[in-house]
Amino acid sequence: MALSQEVRPPSENYRPRSRWDVIVIGCGIMGAAASYNIATKGLRVLNIERFGVNHEHGSSHGRTRIFRTAYYEDPRYVPLLRRALEAWKEVELKSGKTLLKMTGGLMIGRPDGELVAGTLKAARIHGIPYELMTASEAEGRFGAFRLEEGLAAVHEQGAGVLLAEECVRAFVGLGSESGCEYRFSEEVRGWKARTQGVEVETQFGTQSADRLVFCAGAWSGPLLKGVVPLQVERQVPLWFSSGGEEKFTPQEMPVFVAEEGDGVFYYGIPDLGHGVKVARHHGGKVGEPDKVTREVTEEDIAPVRSFASRRLKGLDGPPISSTTCLYTNTPDFNFAVGPHPDDHRVSVVSGGSGHGFKFASVLGEVVSSLVSGEKLDYDISFLSPARFGRRGPS
Numbered sequence: 001m002a003l004s005q006e007v008r009p010p011s012e013n014y015r016p017r018s019r020w021d022v023i024v025i026g027c028g029i030m031g032a033a034a035s036y037n038i039a040t041k042g043l044r045v046l047n048i049e050r051f052g053v054n055h056e057h058g059s060s061h062g063r064t065r066i067f068r069t070a071y072y073e074d075p076r077y078v079p080l081l082r083r084a085l086e087a088w089k090e091v092e093l094k095s096g097k098t099l100l101k102m103t104g105g106l107m108i109g110r111p112d113g114e115l116v117a118g119t120l121k122a123a124r125i126h127g128i129p130y131e132l133m134t135a136s137e138a139e140g141r142f143g144a145f146r147l148e149e150g151l152a153a154v155h156e157q158g159a160g161v162l163l164a165e166e167c168v169r170a171f172v173g174l175g176s177e178s179g180c181e182y183r184f185s186e187e188v189r190g191w192k193a194r195t196q197g198v199e200v201e202t203q204f205g206t207q208s209a210d211r212l213v214f215c216a217g218a219w220s221g222p223l224l225k226g227v228v229p230l231q232v233e234r235q236v237p238l239w240f241s242s243g244g245e246e247k248f249t250p251q252e253m254p255v256f257v258a259e260e261g262d263g264v265f266y267y268g269i270p271d272l273g274h275g276v277k278v279a280r281h282h283g284g285k286v287g288e289p290d291k292v293t294r295e296v297t298e299e300d301i302a303p304v305r306s307f308a309s310r311r312l313k314g315l316d317g318p319p320i321s322s323t324t325c326l327y328t329n330t331p332d333f334n335f336a337v338g339p340h341p342d343d344h345r346v347s348v349v350s351g352g353s354g355h356g357f358k359f360a361s362v363l364g365e366v367v368s369s370l371v372s373g374e375k376l377d378y379d380i381s382f383l384s385p386a387r388f389g390r391r392g393p394s
């Protein structure tokens with residue numbers, strides 16, 4: 001697929017200012033959200049991004065992301081998610097863009113499986129409204145699905161779809177209005193902590209700041225010198241033709257996650273104009289971000305196509321489009337968010353582990369509090385980059 005727009009080289013008049021309050025590395029969704037939120041504190045922010053806005057090498061492209069609150073992964077995420085939802089709505093209002101379409105969400109699997117049991121646990125602990133359905137009840141209500149007896153489905157009204165590229169653009173637009181400076185096509189090649197602050201080396205020279213924020217996604221591992229153990233995993237979302245059928249529209253079909261009998265997870269998003277999105281969650285090849293195969297093969301397509309035709313009525317054809325995207329996994333699949341273990345002037349927002357996008361609106365606020373030395377409104381100790389017990393070379 002062709003790369004996105006806006007990969008702009010610095011102009012001929014490029015005369016870098018070299019001292020900032022905060023430098024943010026990376027302008028995927030995390031860096032875009034962090035830069036905007038930090039700039040709103042009145043701090044001078046430089047965002048350095050090696051490609052452009054909404055490029056297709058990283059983790060934040062591919063049109064859409066699922067938002068949900070009854071979090072099977074871990075109920076400790078729920079307070080963050082509640083604020084994330086409010087914050088997305090505020091960004092919508094400020095930017096004048098539609099970013100989130102509420103469709104409801106359906107979590108499908110064995111009643112005692114990780115997905116259904118975990119969703120129910122999070123919903124009950126936090127008083128999130130939900131409906132537990134049998135397979136035939138869910139099929140009767142949502143015509144898109146084919147579910148055999150014995151499966152259960154938890155419906156959460158407050159789930160939906162984030163328009164991924166619009167979200168990044170909204171943050172960059174608001175960040176520019178708030179005084180944040182963006183440098184695209186500029187690559188951070190190294191950084192050093194100094195007594196007076198931090199220094200960042202790019203192909204154009206040295207920039208320094210009081211504080212540094214790492215939002216480098218799949219490229220974070222080497223930049224962080226192994227402090228956070230990260231594994232980069234290739235993923236291949238596919239889009240299938242809905243044939244224009246009503247049952248696949250966002251009015252009729254909720255976003256869904258399904259835990260299949262073999263423990264493999266798939267997810268899907270209704271047709272917002274480009275087809276029904278279906279993908280396998282995890283199970284991709286692990287490798288280096290710049291060496292990932294971008295070609296989509298029959299090996300990528302076959303299991304997802306088989307899942308789609310099994311679970312979604314009439315979704316039997318070949319995919320009509322595809323992309324490749326990267327998960328950046330921590331060993332426990334929880335994010336790495338918080339101060340760098342060796343230097344509290346440096347913050348880390350990484351390790352999205354395939355579920356980070358929906359949190360960007362609140363994590364941007366969290367990191368702006370971190371760099372401003374404000375008390376956090378949430379317990380993020382379970383996300384601490386220091387939990388892996390590694391320290392960088394001194």
Ligand SMILES: Cc1cc2nc3c(=O)[nH]c(=O)nc-3n(C[C@H](O)[C@H](O)[C@H](O)COP(=O)(O)OP(=O)(O)OC[C@H]3O[C@@H](n4cnc5c(N)ncnc54)[C@H](O)[C@@H]3O)c2cc1C
Nearest residue numbers: 026028029030050058059060066188217325352356357358
């Ligand atoms: C297929 C797929 C589906 C997903 N589905 C969901 C979902 O439904 N819901 C959900 O909540 N999450 C989902 N996620 C996860 C979510 O999208 C990611 O957690 C999130 O996008 C990560 O954002 P990021 O900003 O950390 O990374 P990125 O978007 O990759 O941004 C990192 C940026 O840093 C830049 N960079 C790196 N190194 C340097 C350097 N040295 N100098 C300058 N710039 C640098 C890169 O160019 C890149 O732009 C999904 C992810 C994928 C891949």
